[in-house]
Amino acid sequence: MSLKTDLKKYSRKVYEHGFTAATDGNLSVRFSENVLLITRSGISKGEVEEKDIIACDPDGNLVMGQGKASTEFRMHRYIYKMRKDVNAVIHCHPLHATAFATTGNTLDIPVFPEVVLTIGRIPLCRYATPSTDELAESLSQYIEFANVFLLENHGAVTVGKNLKEAFYRMEKLEHYAQSLTIARTLGTVRQLSREDLNKLYSAAEKVYGIKLHEKNKF
Numbered sequence: 001m002s003l004k005t006d007l008k009k010y011s012r013k014v015y016e017h018g019f020t021a022a023t024d025g026n027l028s029v030r031f032s033e034n035v036l037l038i039t040r041s042g043i044s045k046g047e048v049e050e051k052d053i054i055a056c057d058p059d060g061n062l063v064m065g066q067g068k069a070s071t072e073f074r075m076h077r078y079i080y081k082m083r084k085d086v087n088a089v090i091h092c093h094p095l096h097a098t099a100f101a102t103t104g105n106t107l108d109i110p111v112f113p114e115v116v117l118t119i120g121r122i123p124l125c126r127y128a129t130p131s132t133d134e135l136a137e138s139l140s141q142y143i144e145f146a147n148v149f150l151l152e153n154h155g156a157v158t159v160g161k162n163l164k165e166a167f168y169r170m171e172k173l174e175h176y177a178q179s180l181t182i183a184r185t186l187g188t189v190r191q192l193s194r195e196d197l198n199k200l201y202s203a204a205e206k207v208y209g210i211k212l213h214e215k216n217k218f
């Protein structure tokens with residue numbers, strides 16, 4: 001599947017899952033050392049066609065395609081620059097995760113073992129003006145190790161080795177935020193203990209073949 005076809009597919013998926021409204025959100029993939037493919041500005045992710053994918057250089061200049069690159073290309077290029085293991089970035093406003101990002105109510109706690117292993121830490125990046133370099137800089141403390149970021153009063157960003165992985169992380173983030181919201185209406189949330197976590201981390205490599213960045217562990 002071509003990268004453009006993949007971008008169209010996952011743009012539509014984030015819209016269908018309700019992770020974006022109106023023309024919100026943006027998705028990109030690393031195309032080469034100096035070119036990224038990104039959804040164009042001002043289009044609903046539910047209506048993205050291959051012609052709505054723009055190739056741009058690190059300064060946002062058009063390399064191929066028609067229209068303007070998403071205004072958030074600065075954040076995307078920052079992530080690709082800092083993380084050589086990342087080839088795909090998704091930015092959305094999923095309802096529950098965004099609600100957590102707006103209240104400062106942290107998701108950065110160990111509750112579900114699968115979330116601990118596949119996402120790890122979920123930092124809340126301080127508020128920054130959308131579409132500016134300031135937004136990219138708000139990720140700087142965490143970019144080395146995190147794969148999922150909450151943007152204060154804004155939304156969420158996930159990264160992955162490909163779009164599928166970045167999408168699964170977004171889906172898992174929202175599912176986790178929703179589960180935690182429901183759990184709190186029912187009672188007290190039990191967090192995993194140090195002992196639970198130690199056992200989980202020792203099983204991670206042996207059983208699941210997952211290697212976590214040390215800073216991405218609780």
Ligand SMILES: [Zn+2]
Pocket residue numbers: 024025091092093130154155
């Ligand atoms: Zn946004």
